[in-house]
Amino acid sequence: MTIAGGIILIMLGAILTWAVEFDLAGLDINVVGVVLMLGGLVGLLFGIYRIAMARRAVGPIDEPVHRHEVYEDPATRRTTVYEERRRYDEPPL
Template sequence: MTIAGSIILIMLGAILTWAVEFDLAGLDINVVGVILMLGGLVGLLFGIYRITVTRRAVGPIDEPVHRHDIYEEPEARRTTVYEERRHYDEPPL
């Protein structure tokens, strides 16, 4: 679950808990809202934890890699250039 999805769950749960005045037989909308808010909070904490672990695992780079160490110039290739010449005998109008 992403951080944005967790925030959406928290907002949806808050709306169901405090803004909706609807009754269903055998279902309490307020409890559903609280459950959604708690699920969103758990997802938000897990998403933040996952981001911090990922950033910490990368670590600093010890030595920079220079391009000339890796890349070698290819050998010169022969290329053929085609040139088109047109001669117009008629004068422009």
């Protein structure tokens, strides 16, 4: 679950808990809202934990960084020129 999904579940649960005045037989909307808020909170914390672990995962630091510069001599560069010749003697179709 992502952070956005957790926030959406928390908002939906809060709406069901405090803003809805609807009664169903055998189902308490307030309890459903609280369960959604708790699930959203768990998902939010898990998403934050995953991001923290992904940022902490770094490759080995002891290896040197090798940088290669790309240099191309302008005199050795080859260019191709295409020439198009058209004849307008023929009538259009």
